[in-house]
Amino acid sequence: MSGVAASVSSNAGQFDRWIRTAFVDLNTELENLYFSHQDRGRVIGVGDDVKQALRDNGHVHIVKLLAEGNTGDGFENAFNLLGNVGMYMAALRRHELTNPAREERSPFPLASALALHVGASLGMAPRFATSHLATHNKAVAGVRKSFTSLTDEFLFIDDNTRGIIGLQSAADAIMRVVHLGVSSPVADVLFENAATALKSVVSINERLFKRLDPQRFFYSVRPYYKPYRVGRQEYRGANAGDFPGINQLDLLLGLCRANDPYYSQLLVDKMLFMRPDDQARLRECMTYRSLLDDLLELSCTHANAPWYQNNARAYLQVCDLFGQTAAQHHNELVRKFIELPAADLDEASKQGITASGPPLPVLLRSLELLRDMRMAADVSGVTTRYADLARLRQSIRGTEQFESQTAADGLGA
DSSP states (O other): OTTSOTTSOHHHHHHHHHHHTHHHHHHHHHHHHHHHSSSTTOOTTSSHHHHHHHHHHHHHHHHHHHHHOOOOSSHHHHHHHHHHHHHHHHHHHHTTSOOGGGOSSOSOHHHHHHHHHHHHHHTSOSSOOGGGGTTTOOOBTTBOOOSOOOHHHHHHHHHHHHHHHHHHHHHHHHHHHHHHOTTOTTHHHHHHHHHHHHHHHHHHHHHHHHHSOHHHIIIIIGGGGOOEEETTEEEOOOOTTOSHHHHHHHHHHTSSOTTSHHHHHHHHHHGGGSOHHHHHHHHHHTTSOOHHHHHHHHHHHHTTSHHHHHHHHHHHHHHHHHHHHHHHIIIIIIIIIIIHHHTTSOTTTTTTOSSSSSOHHHHHHHHHHHHHHHHTOOOTTOOOSHHHHHHHHHTSTTHHHHHHHHHHTTOOO
16 A cells, blocks of 8 residues: 555545545645635635535545544554544535534534544544644655645645744753753753754744745635534634644743643643643643743852853743744734735635634734743733843843844844
8 A cells, every 4th residue: 555554444545545636636626716716715606516526535435434443553543544534624614515603513424423533532632633734744755745736835834844843842952951950061052952943943934934925825725724513513723833842832941831821721722632642741841840930049049150151041042032933923924924814804704714713803812912921022911921031131141242142133032
């Protein structure tokens, strides 16, 4: 079975090949039809014969897999199957063959049953997750999974994955600092590794924002990440932040706190949208004290020690770089590729355009709050670690020179 592990059932293998081939072709054909119209947001009544083919051809595979029963053949294959049925259901949602706003339950009970079965067995939400199209998106003959063959979707998937890998690498380095202790003389190499990883994320983001077409992203890529119903329950879309690394950085650096009501709700909401091993990594980091709290305590008695000066300075560089990635995400990606294109829509068309479900203004405010927390910004009405970071900066000898260099490098929060 070319491109599919030998242990995968023949039905699961056939479904995987369909997702990688005909499914992509049908979606691409529909996206080009939508995009060719003056009203690019119009979906209903366009390409109905193609939509029917997508729905019916996918249904054939769903029937076989559901009848087969336990089709997973182990975690990785079950995880792959969950991604495939999730992508199929996401496409049905994108093409308005289902819409949670007008339904009390999914009109696709068999696909729902399969997704619920596999999702429950894995301990995950019964829909495709970010990891299906990012960190665990297995390429076959150089081609990764996608909804379409559009250049802009490939750009988004690939650079989003590169960014996730960079953030996770930074988080892994910071976790090692926690285990060694922030006063360790070898923490320098780990802070350097984290900073290097975050600098790569900044570069990847800059490149993506220059190359990605805002119109294509908004009209042809983003719609596959909408919420949809599985059975009676509506599940939010996959978010780019559905991986542990970004929250490990939040918590271990001390920029966010797990006992903050807003932030703790965010953690709870995302758990089932990650793989169980990623869920475990996030839970583990919630048990540790932050590096910021450790450094502030140490500053009372050890501020003049060389190890303190070196490690505190290295820690602050990581915080500044992490803040820059947060600012990039909101000020460039969200604004340029979601907020501005959405401004051209009428009020009816703005309903349900976000992956997480709430109206766009509510989502934007939530993202602004998260950005400010990660940047430790001095913002009225928002609880951040601004004052604590300012106190830490004051404990470093040559602080003025450090801050001048930070500003010159474009890293200031």
